[in-house]
Amino acid sequence: MHPPVELQIRHVSKTYANGVQALKDVSLTIPAGMYGLLGANGAGKSTLMRILATLQDPDAGSIMLGDIDVVAQKDKTRRTLGYLPQEFGVYPKASAEDLLEHFALLKGVASRTERRALVEVLLRQVNLWDVRKQRLGGYSGGMRQRFGVAVALLGNPKLMIVDEPTAGLDPAERVRFLNLLSELGENSVVLLSTHIVEDVSELCTRMAIIDRGEILLEAEPLRAVSELRGRIWRRVVARSELATIEQQYQVISTKLLAGRTVVHVFHPDTPGTGFEPAEPDLEDVYFSTMAGHIGRRANMVTV
Numbered sequence: 581m582h583p584p585v586e587l588q589i590r591h592v593s594k595t596y597a598n599g600v601q602a603l604k605d606v607s608l609t610i611p612a613g614m615y616g617l618l619g620a621n622g623a624g625k626s627t628l629m630r631i632l633a634t635l636q637d638p639d640a641g642s643i644m645l646g647d648i649d650v651v652a653q654k655d656k657t658r659r660t661l662g663y664l665p666q667e668f669g670v671y672p673k674a675s676a677e678d679l680l681e682h683f684a685l686l687k688g689v690a691s692r693t694e695r696r697a698l699v700e701v702l703l704r705q706v707n708l709w710d711v712r713k714q715r716l717g718g719y720s721g722g723m724r725q726r727f728g729v730a731v732a733l734l735g736n737p738k739l740m741i742v743d744e745p746t747a748g749l750d751p752a753e754r755v756r757f758l759n760l761l762s763e764l765g766e767n768s769v770v771l772l773s774t775h776i777v778e779d780v781s782e783l784c785t786r787m788a789i790i791d792r793g794e795i796l797l798e799a800e801p802l803r804a805v806s807e808l809r810g811r812i813w814r815r816v817v818a819r820s821e822l823a824t825i826e827q828q829y830q831v832i833s834t835k836l837l838a839g840r841t842v843v844h845v846f847h848p849d850t851p852g853t854g855f856e857p858a859e860p861d862l863e864d865v866y867f868s869t870m871a872g873h874i875g876r877r878a879n880m881v882t883v
């Protein structure tokens with residue numbers, strides 16, 4: 581048995597030709613298992629995913645997948661990589677079975693018997709075996725994503741990259757898709773990029789939060805949540821009170837709940853009357869990090 585692989589990202593930076601610095605000195609150590617990269621649109625997630633998938637080069641920094649140098653050894657990396665991009669294009673007229681067999685051939689599975697067996701295993705794994713003869717053009721968004729996973733799994737990748745996979749899925753499809761992902765990644769690195777906090781809290785044992793190209797927090801979601809206990813307070817307010825509350829307190833989020841406004845406030849002890857302690861969740865971790873109460877921004881000294 582080989583030891584589980586690890587992905588090491590060191591001081592990776594990337595600036596596009598238009599001057600946008602999409603990644604600023606990103607360093608992460610990502611062990612085998614499901615890892616979440618959480619950030620808003622434009623935070624730099626896709627840029628990092630594309631660099632890891634060898635589709636673009638960083639300006640600086642190094643990336644090692646086990647003993648493979650991802651930037652220098654692109655072909656070697658690609659042989660052990662599964663990549664499910666944000667937009668997964670399919671040939672609408674082909675069936676899942678035919679197209680997957682075709683991809684298996686491209687991956688170098690020369691024997692037809694072996695290919696057929698592999699296609700069956702994968703289509704059963706992603707729960708598309710019963711619809712294998714249907715045209716992909718007629719598949720729902722969730723079915724297409726699951727087909728994408730089957731394609732990405734060809735060749736038994738050590739690194740699986742999944743970029744914003746649940747964005748267009750309905751709730752039932754999303755649950756099915758997350759269940760499928762949760763079965764992967766015991767011996768391989770599965771990197772899930774998303775702006776949906778629940779995707780990370782439901783699936784990932786480790787995570788990082790990225791904003792404007794910078795890693796603000798690296799954490800185990802459960803531990804990060806429990807470290808916030810006692811520091812998140814909630815209060816139901818009238819909409820007209822909101823502006824005053826925001827001036828007085830460190831509001832990290834406001835949410836509507838059954839037509840009422842619920843504010844969450846970060847405070848080391850009780851902020852005052854009207855507030856009650858909130859049971860923190862990963863969304864509180866995310867907003868506290870973005871607001872600079874925890875994580876890298878909190879530790880920065882302003883001169």
Ligand SMILES: Nc1ncnc2c1ncn2[C@@H]1O[C@H](COP(=O)(O)OP(=O)(O)OP(=O)(O)O)[C@@H](O)[C@H]1O
Pocket residue numbers: 596597598600601602619620621622623624625626627628744
């Ligand atoms: N090819 C490009 N040329 C110029 N700027 C780019 C290019 N690709 C991305 N950017 C910019 O780099 C920044 C990071 O973009 P990136 O796509 O990596 O973010 P993201 O977190 O994946 O967001 P999204 O979820 O919207 O894809 C953004 O400001 C974006 O506008």
